[in-house]
Amino acid sequence: MQEQNILNVAYGNNSLQTMDIYLPAGRDTINTKLLLLIHGGAWTSGDKADFDTAITTLKASLPNYVIANINYRLASIQGTDLWPTQLNDVQKAYQFILQQSNKYVFNKKQVAAFGASAGAQLALLLGYTINNNIKAVIDLFGPTDLAALFYNAPNPYYPSLLSIFLNGTPVTNPSSYTSASPLFLATNTQIPPTIIFHGTADDVVPISQSDSLNNRLNNLNVYHEYIQYQGAGHGWTGNNLIDTYSKSIQFLQKIMPN
Numbered sequence: 452m453q454e455q456n457i458l459n460v461a462y463g464n465n466s467l468q469t470m471d472i473y474l475p476a477g478r479d480t481i482n483t484k485l486l487l488l489i490h491g492g493a494w495t496s497g498d499k500a501d502f503d504t505a506i507t508t509l510k511a512s513l514p515n516y517v518i519a520n521i522n523y524r525l526a527s528i529q530g531t532d533l534w535p536t537q538l539n540d541v542q543k544a545y546q547f548i549l550q551q552s553n554k555y556v557f558n559k560k561q562v563a564a565f566g567a568s569a570g571a572q573l574a575l576l577l578g579y580t581i582n583n584n585i586k587a588v589i590d591l592f593g594p595t596d597l598a599a600l601f602y603n604a605p606n607p608y609y610p611s612l613l614s615i616f617l618n619g620t621p622v623t624n625p626s627s628y629t630s631a632s633p634l635f636l637a638t639n640t641q642i643p644p645t646i647i648f649h650g651t652a653d654d655v656v657p658i659s660q661s662d663s664l665n666n667r668l669n670n671l672n673v674y675h676e677y678i679q680y681q682g683a684g685h686g687w688t689g690n691n692l693i694d695t696y697s698k699s700i701q702f703l704q705k706i707m708p709n
Contacts, residue, residue: 462547484561491568565589575633650683
């Protein structure tokens with residue numbers, strides 16, 4: 452089979468319910484795995500194109516992976532497409548591509564999820580709530596406890612954003628904050644191995660969010676790795692980014708070997 456890139460595949464009726472699918476050469480339904488990419492943007496912005504550069508590296512280093520780069524509907528401060536629209540879309544995209552596993556030719560029982568920021572929160576939730584084929588989660592500085600983010604916001608805009616996005620405050624609508632928080636869905640040893648990356652100077656998603664998840668996974672004895680970059684903010688470039696890709700690839704090769 453030849454390498455093939457299929458862009459803007461629709462998994463729903465909305466124009467944002469699309470994904471780009473990258474198919475490697477020589478794929479088969481036993482050894483070829485699936486990697487889902489989920490972009491960030493505070494659930495209100497961002498696009499799958501944010502991962503275009505990463506895809507070049509991932510394709511070269513993971514030649515036995517189908518890569519699906521997902522868009523999802525974005526929340527508006529005017530009150531449309533609020534939570535849990537984003538998780539619903541990611542779950543729908545996941546189920547869509549699983550149903551196409553014979554068409555695209557990969558092993559639907561060997562799936563990993565990779566997300567950045569809000570996309571990492573969605574990747575964690577996908578891995579921690581769909582307890583079957585997702586074998587690994589790669590979390591780049593994702594929020595894990597939305598109530599803690601509300602009360603300890605590094606930006607004074609966050610509480611108003613979260614109260615719109617989650618339809619209330621942690622007091623008036625606690626269930627939304629819990630359902631949007633991977634920390635509280637990490638409750639058993641069956642959740643997938645997770646690798647966490649965070650910068651110590653992140654002023655968007657405080658590193659305490661990843662500290663809490665690290666502690667929870669320690670308590671559950673779930674295999675995970677936690678990488679901190681000293682002095683890095685919300686995202687990074689250069690050697691830190693090279694290291695992130697390298698460690699992510701090594702993690703996948705360890706958790707999902709050929």
